[in-house]
Amino acid sequence: MNRESNYQSAFQELEEQVKRCDRCGLCSSRTQTVFGEGKLNSKLMLVGEAPGEDEDKTGRPFVGRAGQLLDKILIAAKIDRQAAYVANVVKCRPPNNRTPTQDEILKCGGFLEAQIALIKPKILVALGNTPLKFFLKVSGGITKMRGQWQMWRGVPLFAMFHPSYLLREDSRAVGSPKELTWHDVQELKLRLDELN
Ligand code: URA
Numbered sequence: 794m795n796r797e798s799n800y801q802s803a804f805q806e807l808e809e810q811v812k813r814c815d816r817c818g819l820c821s822s823r824t825q826t827v828f829g830e831g832k833l834n835s836k837l838m839l840v841g842e843a844p845g846e847d848e849d850k851t852g853r854p855f856v857g858r859a860g861q862l863l864d865k866i867l868i869a870a871k872i873d874r875q876a877a878y879v880a881n882v883v884k885c886r887p888p889n890n891r892t893p894t895q896d897e898i899l900k901c902g903g904f905l906e907a908q909i910a911l912i913k914p915k916i917l918v919a920l921g922n923t924p925l926k927f928f929l930k931v932s933g934g935i936t937k938m939r940g941q942w943q944m945w946r947g948v949p950l951f952a953m954f955h956p957s958y959l960l961r962e963d964s965r966a967v968g969s970p971k972e973l974t975w976h977d978v979q980e981l982k983l984r985l986d987e988l989n
């Protein structure tokens with residue numbers, strides 16, 4: 794087998810492990826797991842919280858309302874989602890979209906770490922508090938940490954508001970979460986362009 798097919802089969806094996814996973818209670822209420830999708834070897838990896846209802850139904854990340862807003866935000870900044878890899882910290886839908894527990898995050902987090910190890914992104918983006926908690930072991934830090942660069946195991950990590958939060962925050966006034974996100978995504982685009 795050549796390197797390319799080794800790489801793809803490592804990815805497929807990981808996805809199979811996720812499909813069979815019963816490490817936490819979410820396996821009993823899920824319709825299916827949501828592994829993640831996008832370009833392998835991508836420079837950019839976006840990390841959300843956990844699947845919602847639409848993701849649980851389709852098996853794909855960020856396809857519901859939050860995903861549609863994420864698409865709009867990326868398009869506005871001319872960032873190509875198809876060229877990125879999109880995943881979540883937790884691969885199964887929490888009932889009623891509650892925030893994943895620390896136990897669920899710990900039990901599922903190894904899969905995300907394995908995905909990152911395979912993709913080797915040059916930039917990681919944490920969307921909201923759950924990925925921020927996973928990467929940096931901080932809780933509730935998104936309001937302070939958004940728009941800032943951190944490091945996670947040698948990879949630049951950028952924090953942005955979660956699109957679901959933006960759906961609940963209508964204002965576009967200066968300093969509002971939507972307006973701040975517009976600046977953040979442009980900053981992200983600048984850094985991405987510097988890689989090319
Ligand atoms: N919210 C997330 O955090 N991830 C998804 O995939 C969808 C909604």
Ligand code: URA
Nearest residue numbers: 921922923954955958
């Ligand atoms: N809580 C989150 O998890 N994410 C946000 O972006 C804002 C509040």
